[in-house]
Amino acid sequence: MSDVLERFMRYVQVDSQSDPDNMGETPSTPCQHEMARVLGEELRSIGCADVVVDEHAYVTGTLPASAGAEKCPALMLCAHIDSSPDAPAAGVRPHVVRYEGGALVAGVVDGEPIQTTPDQVPDLERFVGQDIVCSDGTTLLSADDKAGVAEICALLARLAANPELPHPAIKVAFVPDEEIGHGASLLDVEAFGARWGYTVDGEALGEFNYECFSASEATVRVRGVMVHPGSAKGVMVNAITVASEFEQLVPAAERPEHTEGREGFFHPTDISGTASEVTLTYIVRDFEAADFARREQLLRDAAAFLNARYGEGTVSVSVREQYRNMAEKFGPSERCLVDFALEANREVGIEPSLVAARGGTDGAQLTFRGLPCPNIATGGYNAHSVREFIPVRNLELTVDLLERLVAKFAAAPAEG
Numbered sequence: 001m002s003d004v005l006e007r008f009m010r011y012v013q014v015d016s017q018s019d020p021d022n023m024g025e026t027p028s029t030p031c032q033h034e035m036a037r038v039l040g041e042e043l044r045s046i047g048c049a050d051v052v053v054d055e056h057a058y059v060t061g062t063l064p065a066s067a068g069a070e071k072c073p074a075l076m077l078c079a080h081i082d083s084s085p086d087a088p089a090a091g092v093r094p095h096v097v098r099y100e101g102g103a104l105v106a107g108v109v110d111g112e113p114i115q116t117t118p119d120q121v122p123d124l125e126r127f128v129g130q131d132i133v134c135s136d137g138t139t140l141l142s143a144d145d146k147a148g149v150a151e152i153c154a155l156l157a158r159l160a161a162n163p164e165l166p167h168p169a170i171k172v173a174f175v176p177d178e179e180i181g182h183g184a185s186l187l188d189v190e191a192f193g194a195r196w197g198y199t200v201d202g203e204a205l206g207e208f209n210y211e212c213f214s215a216s217e218a219t220v221r222v223r224g225v226m227v228h229p230g231s232a233k234g235v236m237v238n239a240i241t242v243a244s245e246f247e248q249l250v251p252a253a254e255r256p257e258h259t260e261g262r263e264g265f266f267h268p269t270d271i272s273g274t275a276s277e278v279t280l281t282y283i284v285r286d287f288e289a290a291d292f293a294r295r296e297q298l299l300r301d302a303a304a305f306l307n308a309r310y311g312e313g314t315v316s317v318s319v320r321e322q323y324r325n326m327a328e329k330f331g332p333s334e335r336c337l338v339d340f341a342l343e344a345n346r347e348v349g350i351e352p353s354l355v356a357a358r359g360g361t362d363g364a365q366l367t368f369r370g371l372p373c374p375n376i377a378t379g380g381y382n383a384h385s386v387r388e389f390i391p392v393r394n395l396e397l398t399v400d401l402l403e404r405l406v407a408k409f410a411a412a413p414a415e416g
Contacts, residue, residue, distance in 0.1 A: 189370055201375055201376075292325075
């Protein structure tokens with residue numbers, strides 16, 4: 001078993017699911033402290049300096065630069081320790097499947113195979129004859145993002161054991177609650193001391209992201225007017241009915257299930273309430289700033305239309321920005337981050353592609369806070385699902401890629 005596979009199999013068995021219903025605390029779940037403790041011990045055993053595991057389950061440390069690269073700008077590598085709340089994630093039982101074609105079966109649950117077909121994931125056909133890590137089908141695998149954690153730790157161990165391999169000082173950050181929008185928000189970027197960095201939190205090998213969605217969460221509140229239904233004519237305003245009308249004013253074709261590529265969307269994620277009051281929650285996503293602003297305005301316009309019909313204050317919309325498209329902050333001085341990543345992919349036999357990420361990473365907020373931070377693929381598939389899987393070879397290739405990548409920064413000029 002390779003080092004990265006051994007680490008990955010251990011890490012995914014440590015429960016660390018985040019909780020969107022406890023966003024007032026960081027981390028949102030106590031189990032993330034255990035994952036942070038494990039990783040603190042891992043970094044110390046590798047030989048990292050200044051290892052800190054703080055009260056918010058942030059794990060940081062530094063692998064000193066190789067000889068001759070001490071004056072090069074420090075490089076950050078970042079991954080998140082939490083697992084998605086979108087599927088069961090406690091008690092992950094990983095196992096390795098030798099894939100021989102057809103459906104990839106993770107396990108059998110209640111007599112039904114939990115499987116992925118080549119129609120669902122065309123890349124499967126590339127992995128015939130390879131070993132693939134799956135869960136048992138009752139939980140997600142947590143390759144998002146413990147694959148990234150394992151790949152970073154395996155890289156650090158390789159560099160520490162082979163001091164002749166060139167690299168700048170590597171600043172490591174493992175952060176909690178990325179899946180619920182906190183992520184690296186409490187990281188002190190200035191004190192951290194990195195000039196630039198990468199998150200290792202992507203999917204298919206070769207995909208590289210320095211563009212991502214701009215994102216916001218919109219909360220729509222509908223206040224009804226309730227009277228006895230026997231005498232309601234001309235008086236009652238049923239909040240459920242008005243909420244339904246609001247939803248119908250949001251373009252049906254602009255939903256996640258009908259969009260791809262660079263198309264943005266409106267996504268209703270939650271509804272609660274009664275005939276007296278209803279709350280709807282949407283996430284809003286788009287790549288271009290003007291299109292993103294148009295989407296937010298459309299929700300406000302829908303509220304204004306219904307208020308004109310039912311009375312001012314019936315519908316209100318509040319918008320909370322979550323992150324912005326990091327491409328807005330990539331200029332000529334950040335171009336090396338893109339070029340080096342593409343070169344490193346090719347050097348290990350992977351043909352890279354620039355993909356605008358239909359989601360966000362910690363790198364988006366870090367970029368806007370002054371630490372340019374695009375995203376490297378981990379090699380995993382079907383994130384946030386009990387069908388999640390990752391080929392063993394993808395784990396190993398990513399470590400090789402990261403080795404080539406950090407070597408390029410060992411030759412970067414000290415002024416960055």
